[in-house]
Amino acid sequence: xxxxxxxxGDTHAGNMLAELRALEPALEAFGVGGExxxxxxxEAVAGVDELAHMGLVExxxxxxxxxxxxxxxxxxxxxxxxxxxxxxxxxxxxxxxxERLRNLGVEVVLYVSPQLWAWRKGRxxxxxxxxxxxxxxxxxxxxxxxxxxxxxxxxxxxLVDEIARVGLLGARPQRVPQRLALLPGSRAxxxxxxxxxxxxxxxxxxxxxxxxxxxxxxxxxAAPIDAVLAASEPDxxxxxxxxxxxxxxxxxxxxxxxxxxxxxxxxxxxxxxxxVGYRLRGLSFALAxxxxxxxxVALVNLIAEQGLVPELLQGHFAPQRLAAATHRxxxxxxxxxxxxxxxxRDRLGPPGASRAAARAVAEHLAAVGxx
Numbered sequence: 001x002x003x004x005x006x007x008x009g010d011t012h013a014g015n016m017l018a019e020l021r022a023l024e025p026a027l028e029a030f031g032v033g034g035e036x037x038x039x040x041x042x043e044a045v046a047g048v049d050e051l052a053h054m055g056l057v058e059x060x061x062x063x064x065x066x067x068x069x070x071x072x073x074x075x076x077x078x079x080x081x082x083x084x085x086x087x088x089x090x091x092x093x094x095x096x097x098x099e100r101l102r103n104l105g106v107e108v109v110l111y112v113s114p115q116l117w118a119w120r121k122g123r124x125x126x127x128x129x130x131x132x133x134x135x136x137x138x139x140x141x142x143x144x145x146x147x148x149x150x151x152x153x154x155x156x157x158x159l160v161d162e163i164a165r166v167g168l169l170g171a172r173p174q175r176v177p178q179r180l181a182l183l184p185g186s187r188a189x190x191x192x193x194x195x196x197x198x199x200x201x202x203x204x205x206x207x208x209x210x211x212x213x214x215x216x217x218x219x220x221x222a223a224p225i226d227a228v229l230a231a232s233e234p235d236x237x238x239x240x241x242x243x244x245x246x247x248x249x250x251x252x253x254x255x256x257x258x259x260x261x262x263x264x265x266x267x268x269x270x271x272x273x274x275x276v277g278y279r280l281r282g283l284s285f286a287l288a289x290x291x292x293x294x295x296x297v298a299l300v301n302l303i304a305e306q307g308l309v310p311e312l313l314q315g316h317f318a319p320q321r322l323a324a325a326t327h328r329x330x331x332x333x334x335x336x337x338x339x340x341x342x343x344x345r346d347r348l349g350p351p352g353a354s355r356a357a358a359r360a361v362a363e364h365l366a367a368v369g370x371x
Contacts, residue, residue, distance in 0.1 A: 001029070001030060001031045001077055001080075001082040001084070001085040001086070001101075001106070002017065002029050002030075002032070002033060002037060002042055002085070002086045002087075002088065003031045003032040003033075003073065003085070003086075003087050003088060003090070003093075003094060003097060004031075004032060004033050004034070004037060004088040004089065004090075005032065005048065005051030005088070005090030005093055005094065006048065006051070006089055006090060006187070007034060007048060007187075007218065007219055007220050008089070008186060008262045009048070009089040009090065009112060010033050010034035010035065010036050010037050010048045010088075011036045011158070011162070012111070012112060012137070012158040012354070012357075013033065013036075013037055013086065014033065014035075014037040014038075014039060014040040014042070015036065015040070015158050015161060015162070015354035016111065016158070016354050016357040016358050016361065017029055017041060017042060017358075018039075018040040018041075018354070019354045019355045019357070019358035019359075020358040020361055020362060021040065021041055023358060023359070023362050024362060024365065024370075027041075027370075028043070029041060029042045029043065030042065030043040030044075030045055030076065030080065031043075031044070031045065031046075031073070031085075032044065032045065032046045032047070032050070032051060032069075032073070033047075034048035034049070034219075034220070035219065045072070045076055046069055046072070048220075049220065050065075050066075051066070051069070051090055066093065070093065070096065070097055070100070073097060074097070074101070077101055077104055077106055078104055081104075081105075081106075082106055083106075083107065083365065083369065083370040084106070084108075084109060084361070084364055084365055084368055084370065085097075085098070085101050085106050085107070085108050085109070086109050086111050086361055087108060087109070087110055087111070088110075088112050089111075089112040089114075091115075091123070094110070095114065095123065095126055095127070095130065098110075098131065099126075099130060102130055107132055107364065108130055108131050108132060109131060109132050109133055109134075109135065109360075109361060109364050110127065110131045110133075110134045111357060111361075112135070112136075112137055113134050113135075113136045113138070113141045113145075113152070124145070124148045124150060125148075127145075127150055128148065128149060128150045131150070131151075132151065132367075133151040133152060133153065133360065133364065134150060134151070134152040134153075135152075135153060135155050135357050135360055135361075136152055136154050136155065137154075137155070137156070137157045137158070137353070138154075138157070138299070138302070138303060139154055139303065139347055139348070139349075140302065141154070153360060155353050155356040155357040155360060156349050156350075156351075156352060156353030156356055157265060157348050157349075157353050158353045158354050158357070159262060159265050159266060160269060160348055160349065160350070160351050160353055161351045161352065161353050161354050161355075163247065163266070163269045163270065164351040165351075166244075166247060166248070168247055168248065168251050168269075168270060169269065169351065171251070172251075172271060173248065173251050173252050174252065175252050175253065175254050176212060176252050176253065176254070177211070177254070178208075178209065178211040178212060179210075179211070179213070179214065179252065179254055179255075180210045180213045180214075180253060180254070180255050180256070180257065180326070181213070181214050181216050181249070181250045181253035181255070181256040181257070181258075182198045182202070182213060182214070182215045182216065182238075182257050183216045183218070183250070183256055183257065183258035183259060183263045183266075183267075184198060184215075184225070185218065185221070185259035185261075186218035186219070186220065186259075186261075186262075186263070187221065188221060188223070190221075190259050190278075191221050191224040191225055191228060192224055192227075192228065193278075193279040194259055194277055194278070194279060194317070195215075195224075195225065195228045196228055196231075197277070197279075197317055197318065197319060197322065198257050198322070199228070199229075199232045199233075199235065199238075200232075200319045201257075201319040201322040201323050201326075202237070202238065203235055204319050204323055205326065207237065209326070209327065210237065210326070210330075211237060212237055212239075213237045213238045213239075214238075214239055214240070214241050214249045214250070214253065215238060215239070215240045215241065216241055216242075216246045216249065216250050216256075217240060217241065217242035217246065218263075219242075222242070225240070247266070247270065250266070250267070250270055250272060251270040251271075251272065254272075254273075254330060254334070255272065255273050255274065255275070255326060255329050255330055255334065256272050256273070256274040256275070257274070257275050257277065257322065257326075258274050258275070258276055258277070259276070259277065259278060260277075260278045260297045260298045260311070261298075264276055264298045264299050264300040264301075264309065265299055265300060265344075267300070268300045268341045268344045268345060268348075269348070271338060271341060271342075273309070273329050273337040273338060273341070274300075274309050274337075275309065275310050275312065275322060275325045275326065275329065276297065276298040276300075276301075276309055276310065276311045276312065277311075277312045277313070277317035277322065278297055278312075278313050278314075278317065279314055279317050296311065297311050297313060298311055300341070300344055303344050303347050303348070304340055304344050304347075306340075308337060308340040308341070308344070309337060309340075310325045310329075312325065
């Protein structure tokens with residue numbers, strides 16, 4: 001059983017499942033996933049979009065439907081009796097699901113660590129009780145779990161595999177002068193919060209500084225991007241890219257404006273300097289400030305263990321500040337950031353993450369008598 005609750009989790013889990021089925025061709029998998037997991041052989045009993053929500057307040061209105069989904073998954077697990085469940089990210093949902101699966105006798109592995117190092121560290125005791133092991137994507141996560149007596153291993157970040165697979169890891173394609181990339185996120189709410197600010201900022205920047213802009217569309221957010229663009233003044237410099245070409249288009253950009261999260265690692269791996277922005281609704285942000293205990297928001301800064309890339313959060317993610325950061329990074333500050341991004345790439349390590357995760361899952365399958 002595999003449950004992935006977000007687009008990025010679907011990608012990581014799908015790549016892992018493809019490697020796992022190469023090791024165990026007779027393996028059957030069912031659960032929650034999107035296009036990549038289904039392509040890799042998952043029988044989806046629910047779609048990834050049914051769990052992809054953000055914000056501490058926004059999710060409240062979805063609770064009845066989410067409870068129904070969990071009940072349906074538990075019933076399906078009781079019927080099929082999988083030997084192992086791999087639960088990917090989405091800890092608020094998946095840790096509750098893990099509790100119910102363990103009550104059925106289903107062993108659990110967590111793939112993509114819950115961000116317990118950032119907030120609600122008390123849940124580490126829950127992870128220790130429920131999970132056979134945590135497969136971590138970020139190098140600083142393993143020492144955190146080791147300090148709390150939780151079995152964990154660093155398998156590497158699957159995004160390194162993806163960038164290598166398309167021939168862009170270390171390729172350094174020629175950059176288009178004065179090209180800016182816009183990455184407004186992989187969730188509808190991120191797009192609605194970030195893209196309008198990006199578009200207003202672009203309109204305020206002289207074409208002599210930014211002569212071309214590419215809107216890099218993540219999978220699954222075409223509709224909210226359509227809505228934002230329809231409500232905005234068109235900019236002749238802007239064009240939209242999606243699908244297989246989007247990473248090459250990003251790699252040829254001089255600078256990116258990006259949501260926090262995995263997209264920052266994508267920019268780092270492609271050696272593209274960035275400004276990171278993030279906005280939540282007011283109450284969600286106020287609650288997050290009380291609960292979150294990390295020095296940075298952007299994953300690339302957490303890995304670098306310093307404020308390598310500028311972070312413009314909440315009200316600070318505004319046209320004047322974003323434009324000012326853009327002016328600086330299109331100058332000498334961009335080259336300084338690139339030197340820091342090289343250190344981040346070194347810490348993430350070489351390709352092979354999906355295969356390492358698959359081998360780890362295969363070990364657990366063998367331990368529970370499958371494979």
